[in-house]
Amino acid sequence: MKINNTFIATAKSLLGVVATLVFLTTQAVAAPQGHLKVTSKMQKMEIINKGGKQTYRFIPAAKVLPGEIVQYNTFYENISNKPAGNINIVNAIPKHTVYLPNSAQGKNTQSVFSVDGGRHYGKAGTLKVRGRDGKLYPAKPSDYTHIRWHYQGNLAPRTKQAVAFRVRLR
Amino acid sequence: MKIKIMKTLLSVAVLSAITSTASAAPIGTAAGTAVDNTASISYSVGGQNQTPIESSETGNTTPGTGNGTATTFVVDKKVDLLVTGATTTNVVPGQTGAADNTELTYTLTNEGNSTEDFTLTATDNLALAVGTDDFNSTGCTVTAPALPVTIASGDVVNVTVECDIPASSATVTNGAKSLVDLLAEVTGVTASSGADTVGCISGTPNTPSCVTDVVFADGTGTGTDVGGDRNAWHSATSTYIINTADLTVKKTQAVSEMTINGAAVTGNKYHIPGAEITYTITVSNVAGAASATGIILSDTVPNTMTVVGTPTVSIDAGPPTDVTSGSSNSVTSLGFDLNAGSTAVLTIIATVN
Known part of the structure; x- marks a missing residue:
C-alpha cells in the first residue's frame, strides 16, 4: 500500500x-517580453484633521465607500538596455469613478484628457461636451473618460518613472 | 355634487397609498461592485514603435492587449439610513389608533449603497428631553409599511404610526403634546456605535480577506438614537397635539320686569310673585380649540315659576332660534355646533308664581 x-x-x-x-x-x-515593466497601484486617500489643519494620508484601498478618493500610481520601468522614446501612458478613468480636478501628475510629463472615449485629447479647460440641447459646453472633470501622459524625452535603460491621478468613487 | 366630491377624495386616498415608496436613483456605487483600472503604455525603441504594454498590479512586461491585469478594488457596503418626523397630528382625548386612525407620519430613507431590510419601532414614553412631551400616548404601532420593509438604495418609504390617546385629564388638555419616537434599524447587522468595520460579507473584517466590508455611516437621530452615531440606527419624533373643544358653561339670572299696581318698576327690581326673571345660560368654546358639534343645552326652571313664551338660543349674538321645551318647565335646546371662539346663549324668561 x-x-x-x-x-x-x-x-x-x-x-x-x-x-x-x-x-x-x-x-x-x-x-x-517588452522593454518596459508597467505597474498600476492604488491607494485610498483619506482627508484627516491634524492639529486643526486638514491634511491627508494614503492607506491601502481595502475599504472604499462611495464618495471616497482613490489614487492610482502607474510606474513604468525600462527593463531593456536601450533607451525608450515617444512614451505615452493612457489610462481610462475607471467605471463608477470621477476624475478629481488637477490630480494628474508625473515628472517630465504633459497630461491631456479625453471626453469621447479616447478618440480625441486636449488640455484640461479646452475640452467641450455637447449638452442635451445640442450646444457645446466646457467639459467638467466628471466628463473625462481618459487621461494621456506624454513623457518628454527618452527613458534611459534601468530607470523608472511614475504618473498618478485621483478619482472619487460615485 | 356631494357624491362627486367624495369620489375625488377617495381616488386621492388610493393614490397616496400606492405611492408610499418613492423610487429614487441609488445613492453611490452599489456595494460589491468591482472597480477596475488598467493603464496602457506605448513607446518606441530606436525609432521603432513597439506593441503597447498594459499594466498589472505586480508589474507586467508582456506587450499586447489583454496581457495586463486590472488593478481592482471592491466597493464596500455603506450602511446608512435617515428617519424624518417633525410632523404634527391633531387628536381628541380618548381616540384610539385602530378605530380613529390617529396617524403620525414619518419617512425612512435608505442612504446606503445596498438594498437593506429595516425594522421599525414606535415608542411613546420617551425619557428624553427632545421636546415638549406633556403626556404619553399608548399602544403605538407601525401600521405601514409591513415589517420588515425592504428598501433599495436611495428609496424613501412613508411610515405611518397609530397610537391610542388617553382620556382627558389634568395633563391631557387642549394644546397638550405627546412625542412619539420612530426608531429604524437595519436588520442583519449588529448595532455597534462608532465601529469602523462591523462585518464582512465574506472573510475577516479589516483584513485583505474581506472582500466587501460593512461600514456604518449613519448620523445621530433626534429621538431614541440621540448620540448614536454610526450604529445602523436612526430615529426621529412626531407629535400629537390635543385639539378638542374647550367648553365653559355659565348661568346667570336677573329680574327683567316687575310691575306693581299695573305700573312697571324702573328702579330696583325684586323677586316678588309676578316678576319676570331672565335666565342666561352661556356656553363658550375657547379660541384655538376644535369645533364642538351636537351641543344640547337643557335647564329645568323651578316649579314655583312659569316659563313665558319660547326660550331661544343665539350663537355669537346672531338671530335667536326657538328651542323646544320638554314639559312646561323643562327646557331642552336642539343640537347645535360651536366653533372655536364662539359663544351660544340660551335665554329663558319665567315669572315667579
Whole structure:
C-alpha cells in the first residue's frame, strides 16, 4: 500500500512539471517580453484633521465607500538596455469613478484628457461636451473618460518613472 | 355634487397609498461592485514603435492587449439610513389608533449603497428631553409599511404610526403634546456605535480577506438614537397635539320686569310673585380649540315659576332660534355646533308664581 501511494504522488508531481513547462513555452512564443515593466497601484486617500489643519494620508484601498478618493500610481520601468522614446501612458478613468480636478501628475510629463472615449485629447479647460440641447459646453472633470501622459524625452535603460491621478468613487 | 366630491377624495386616498415608496436613483456605487483600472503604455525603441504594454498590479512586461491585469478594488457596503418626523397630528382625548386612525407620519430613507431590510419601532414614553412631551400616548404601532420593509438604495418609504390617546385629564388638555419616537434599524447587522468595520460579507473584517466590508455611516437621530452615531440606527419624533373643544358653561339670572299696581318698576327690581326673571345660560368654546358639534343645552326652571313664551338660543349674538321645551318647565335646546371662539346663549324668561 505504501509503495503504491508513493508512486501515485510521484506521478502527480511529474504531471505538474510537464504542465508548467508547456505553459511557459506557450507564453514565450505568443508574447515576447517588452522593454518596459508597467505597474498600476492604488491607494485610498483619506482627508484627516491634524492639529486643526486638514491634511491627508494614503492607506491601502481595502475599504472604499462611495464618495471616497482613490489614487492610482502607474510606474513604468525600462527593463531593456536601450533607451525608450515617444512614451505615452493612457489610462481610462475607471467605471463608477470621477476624475478629481488637477490630480494628474508625473515628472517630465504633459497630461491631456479625453471626453469621447479616447478618440480625441486636449488640455484640461479646452475640452467641450455637447449638452442635451445640442450646444457645446466646457467639459467638467466628471466628463473625462481618459487621461494621456506624454513623457518628454527618452527613458534611459534601468530607470523608472511614475504618473498618478485621483478619482472619487460615485 | 356631494357624491362627486367624495369620489375625488377617495381616488386621492388610493393614490397616496400606492405611492408610499418613492423610487429614487441609488445613492453611490452599489456595494460589491468591482472597480477596475488598467493603464496602457506605448513607446518606441530606436525609432521603432513597439506593441503597447498594459499594466498589472505586480508589474507586467508582456506587450499586447489583454496581457495586463486590472488593478481592482471592491466597493464596500455603506450602511446608512435617515428617519424624518417633525410632523404634527391633531387628536381628541380618548381616540384610539385602530378605530380613529390617529396617524403620525414619518419617512425612512435608505442612504446606503445596498438594498437593506429595516425594522421599525414606535415608542411613546420617551425619557428624553427632545421636546415638549406633556403626556404619553399608548399602544403605538407601525401600521405601514409591513415589517420588515425592504428598501433599495436611495428609496424613501412613508411610515405611518397609530397610537391610542388617553382620556382627558389634568395633563391631557387642549394644546397638550405627546412625542412619539420612530426608531429604524437595519436588520442583519449588529448595532455597534462608532465601529469602523462591523462585518464582512465574506472573510475577516479589516483584513485583505474581506472582500466587501460593512461600514456604518449613519448620523445621530433626534429621538431614541440621540448620540448614536454610526450604529445602523436612526430615529426621529412626531407629535400629537390635543385639539378638542374647550367648553365653559355659565348661568346667570336677573329680574327683567316687575310691575306693581299695573305700573312697571324702573328702579330696583325684586323677586316678588309676578316678576319676570331672565335666565342666561352661556356656553363658550375657547379660541384655538376644535369645533364642538351636537351641543344640547337643557335647564329645568323651578316649579314655583312659569316659563313665558319660547326660550331661544343665539350663537355669537346672531338671530335667536326657538328651542323646544320638554314639559312646561323643562327646557331642552336642539343640537347645535360651536366653533372655536364662539359663544351660544340660551335665554329663558319665567315669572315667579
